[in-house]
Amino acid sequence: MADDQTNRWVGDALVTIEGGEPVHVALERSLRAAVREGRLRPGDPLPPSRALARDLGVSRWVVTQAYGALVAEGALDARTGAGTRVAATSWPTLTATRAVAPPVQPRPAFDLGPGVPDLRHLPRAAWVAAVRTAVASATPGDLVAPDPRGVPALRQALADRLAVTRAVLVDADAVVVTHGAADGMTRLASALRAAGHDSVLVEDPSWPRLRDVAAAAGLRPVPVPVDADGVDTDALVAAAGRTGARVALVTPSHQFPVGAALAPARREALVRWARSVDGVVVEDDYDAEFRYDRRPVAALRALAPDRVALLGSLSKTLAAGFGVGWLVPPDDVPAARAGLDVRTSAPPSLHQLACAALLADGAYDRHLRSARARYRRRRAALLVALERHLPGLPVTGLSAGLHVVLGLPAGVDENRVARLAARRDVRAMPAARYRIAPVASAPALVVGYGNLVDARLDEAVARLAAAVAEAT
Ligand SMILES: Cc1ncc(COP(=O)(O)O)c(C=O)c1O
Numbered sequence: 001m002a003d004d005q006t007n008r009w010v011g012d013a014l015v016t017i018e019g020g021e022p023v024h025v026a027l028e029r030s031l032r033a034a035v036r037e038g039r040l041r042p043g044d045p046l047p048p049s050r051a052l053a054r055d056l057g058v059s060r061w062v063v064t065q066a067y068g069a070l071v072a073e074g075a076l077d078a079r080t081g082a083g084t085r086v087a088a089t090s091w092p093t094l095t096a097t098r099a100v101a102p103p104v105q106p107r108p109a110f111d112l113g114p115g116v117p118d119l120r121h122l123p124r125a126a127w128v129a130a131v132r133t134a135v136a137s138a139t140p141g142d143l144v145a146p147d148p149r150g151v152p153a154l155r156q157a158l159a160d161r162l163a164v165t166r167a168v169l170v171d172a173d174a175v176v177v178t179h180g181a182a183d184g185m186t187r188l189a190s191a192l193r194a195a196g197h198d199s200v201l202v203e204d205p206s207w208p209r210l211r212d213v214a215a216a217a218g219l220r221p222v223p224v225p226v227d228a229d230g231v232d233t234d235a236l237v238a239a240a241g242r243t244g245a246r247v248a249l250v251t252p253s254h255q256f257p258v259g260a261a262l263a264p265a266r267r268e269a270l271v272r273w274a275r276s277v278d279g280v281v282v283e284d285d286y287d288a289e290f291r292y293d294r295r296p297v298a299a300l301r302a303l304a305p306d307r308v309a310l311l312g313s314l315s316k317t318l319a320a321g322f323g324v325g326w327l328v329p330p331d332d333v334p335a336a337r338a339g340l341d342v343r344t345s346a347p348p349s350l351h352q353l354a355c356a357a358l359l360a361d362g363a364y365d366r367h368l369r370s371a372r373a374r375y376r377r378r379r380a381a382l383l384v385a386l387e388r389h390l391p392g393l394p395v396t397g398l399s400a401g402l403h404v405v406l407g408l409p410a411g412v413d414e415n416r417v418a419r420l421a422a423r424r425d426v427r428a429m430p431a432a433r434y435r436i437a438p439v440a441s442a443p444a445l446v447v448g449y450g451n452l453v454d455a456r457l458d459e460a461v462a463r464l465a466a467a468v469a470e471a472t
Helices: 023-036 049-056 060-073 094-100 124-137 152-166 181-194 208-216 233-243 264-276 349-360 363-389 414-423 454-471
Strands: 006-010 013-017 076-079 083-086 176-178 199-204 220-227 247-250 280-284 308-313 325-328 403-407 444-448
Touching (some): 023 060, 049 060, 060 076, 124 349, 152 176, 152 349, 176 181, 181 208, 181 280, 181 308, 199 208, 199 233, 233 264, 247 264, 264 280, 349 363, 363 403, 363 454, 414 444
Parallel strands (some): 199 247
Antiparallel strands (some): 006 013, 076 083, 176 325, 308 325
């Protein structure tokens, strides 16, 4: 063992061997770091093992062991007669990686962006307990070759919840665990593409990510307008007739971002259309848990399990970082089920088991109850602040979810307001971000209140008002 620290230059790299670990391991680690950090570059020669051993005061065996391990990893090349060099195609150095990494966007102090739940109130203790339960109770079957459609315990927990909270009666076997709604959409769109579909009717405006992943899987988005009753089903049927599209992606319970619930007559019209064309309705049920002024609307899937695929995730109730969602394919569209389980693998089984434990022991329900009360209070405080700082501007989409739509004075450029708000450390989304067709519509901002510290809410709105005033 090296008894203290030894430093030697190898080419341009200072190799440090610290005490406390076998010397050949220390040398290997130090050389690897030198390559990764770009201090030794591809093609650089390393000293002959005998010379380096002498320099370091170690046996030659130590050096040949370290070189041998790095050659096996592909970091070094050893050719007879040519000595040992850093491999020409060695790993990207950390410096190179840093150069291509996207800059990290600092989160603004006043986050009025939509879509992020309150991260300060994650049920961390309950999650730790759930992880413990998962680790303690995982069976060999859970740990080796788990079902790619998800572990049975989580599929069952999800099926149970969907029955109680969304009136969706589904066998656990029909639930597919995904990495989230976007992953569910990717899988479904790929399956439908493989079955010959080439387009998808999408709400305009809508969340870009889901239509983008559908497009990436080969389904061309066809925009359909939205009004205060949700997606315009007459326009949808017309667009379907024009384009031959037989898949529709919608947010019936809470249109994103407008905030409308799909009117009952339109729900029926949508189902009628899907049945008449052998089509599929994909229901993005993204924030069904948060309803304030009205009774929760049952999922569209409850009305037509034959034609409706349901997408959901933990992204709004817990955080996107959980990376867990679900997909229930329509009962009567075999093509929509084909290969769902093999397109991407399920989340790690231990993580799924922990989610199952969280959902099953009531901690998740308690979290949802207190989150709902918190968001309801915060929404009321937001309305008071908007009335104080931006009196008279229309606020819509209030009855559910984690955001509202704030109409701006006519003629104001919503993008400019967002930019001016950003200068004041406030994040708010111009409504244009979600639109597809470049129609002239009243300027608006989508204002989220999920991840805003209560004590900062009034200040956030005051700053936003200053941005609106500057842009007016
Ligand atoms: C409309 C909509 N659907 C779904 C989601 C959730 O997507 P995922 O589960 O992929 O995080 C979001 C999240 O922002 C959303 O805004």
